[in-house]
Amino acid sequence: MNSLHKVLGYAAFTAVIFYLADIFYHIPFLTYSYSILAIILLICSIYYMRLANRIVIFSLLIAGTGMYSQYPAGAETVLLSFGSNMNLLALFLLVPLFGTFMSVAGFLKALQHAIRKREEKHKSHPYRTGYILYGFIT
Numbered sequence: 001m002n003s004l005h006k007v008l009g010y011a012a013f014t015a016v017i018f019y020l021a022d023i024f025y026h027i028p029f030l031t032y033s034y035s036i037l038a039i040i041l042l043i044c045s046i047y048y049m050r051l052a053n054r055i056v057i058f059s060l061l062i063a064g065t066g067m068y069s070q071y072p073a074g075a076e077t078v079l080l081s082f083g084s085n086m087n088l089l090a091l092f093l094l095v096p097l098f099g100t101f102m103s104v105a106g107f108l109k110a111l112q113h114a115i116r117k118r119e120e121k122h123k124s125h126p127y128r129t130g131y132i133l134y135g136f137i138t
Contacts, residue, residue, distance in 0.1 A: 008044055011037050016093050019086040035083030042082065 015037035022030040046054060068078055102108045 004044075008041060012041060012089065012093060015041065015083075015086060016090045019083070019090055031080060031083060034086050035079050035081075038082040038086060038089075039079075041089075 015034040018030045018034040018037070021027070022034065042057075046057060049057065064081070067073075099108075102111070
């Protein structure tokens with residue numbers, strides 16, 4: 001079981017790397033690859049989900065199957081729909097990775113020090129920092 005978790009972890013990071021490469025280079029092979037990996041990850045994760053999450057997932061899969069059967073959609077559309085939310089997986093995998101890097105490299109303490117220094121000079125508006133950071137991300 002432990003080796004399965006390791007393989008699925010590698011598959012998740014591989015899918016995210018393919019997604020990021022696809023953003024910059026637009027290679028159709030990568031889109032299909034991370035979509036297939038997303039299907040595999042979804043199927044393997046169903047076993048580990050709580051009952052409420054399984055009900056939601058199966059409800060969405062049934063609704064999606066109904067929509068795709070009612071409206072003419074090809075197999076390519078169905079396949080690519082599984083990879084359409086790869087940005088969320090990338091976010092959940094890479095933010096902790098970058099946070100760990102920042103913490104180990106000492107950037108986190110420098111960032112905290114800079115924010116505290118700015119708060120001493122100006123009124124405290126922590127939401128503004130959040131808006132600025134969000135603006136740079138999008």
